[in-house]
Amino acid sequence: MLNLYLTLDAFPEVRDTLARLKQAGIRTAILSNGSPPMLKAAVQGAQINHLLDAVLSVEEVGIYKPHPRVYQLAVDRLGLEAGAIAFQSSNAWDAYAASAFGMRVCGVTATSSVPKDSRAGLITKSGRWPNCRRC
Numbered sequence: 215m216l217n218l219y220l221t222l223d224a225f226p227e228v229r230d231t232l233a234r235l236k237q238a239g240i241r242t243a244i245l246s247n248g249s250p251p252m253l254k255a256a257v258q259g260a261q262i263n264h265l266l267d268a269v270l271s272v273e274e275v276g277i278y279k280p281h282p283r284v285y286q287l288a289v290d291r292l293g294l295e296a297g298a299i300a301f302q303s304s305n306a307w308d309a310y311a312a313s314a315f316g317m318r319v320c321g322v323t324a325t326s327s328v329p330k331d332s333r334a335g336l337i338t339k340s341g342r343w344p345n346c347r348r349c
Contacts (some may be wrong), residue, residue: 224260232265244267245288245301247278268292280311288317 235242243266246253250271257263268291275283289296296316304322305307313319 222229222256222259224262228260229262229265232262236265241267241292243270243288243292245279245284247272247284249273279308282311282315285312285315285317 221266223254230240244253244257247268248256248271250269250273251272253269257266258267263269270287270291272278272284272287275287277283279285285296285301288294288301292299297318299317301309301312301317301319302322303312303319306321309319309321
């Protein structure tokens, strides 16, 4: 099953979205619980390596998300304050932790039926994340 992550393709809109962000002068990065080899394979397979400024793995800090040290890794490597980072995630727990760390968070969903995470209170059926700071 984990080998499937080595061949994942990006959703169709990902390349165009990343390209538009880069054209606007916005830096882009991946912050993942995945290993560096898995992330390298996924980024190359999706053909987005030229659209990313950084690909960050939790292996650099030795602990998984949602630990704050993971989000601090992005701050340190990108040289930005937490509030200057717009964090995108489809995982409510990840978005909640990034928001609690001080990042600006936008929820992303790939389906029209989004479950509500009652603990985090982030997702509604419309797919909007009303409790997160606007990106």
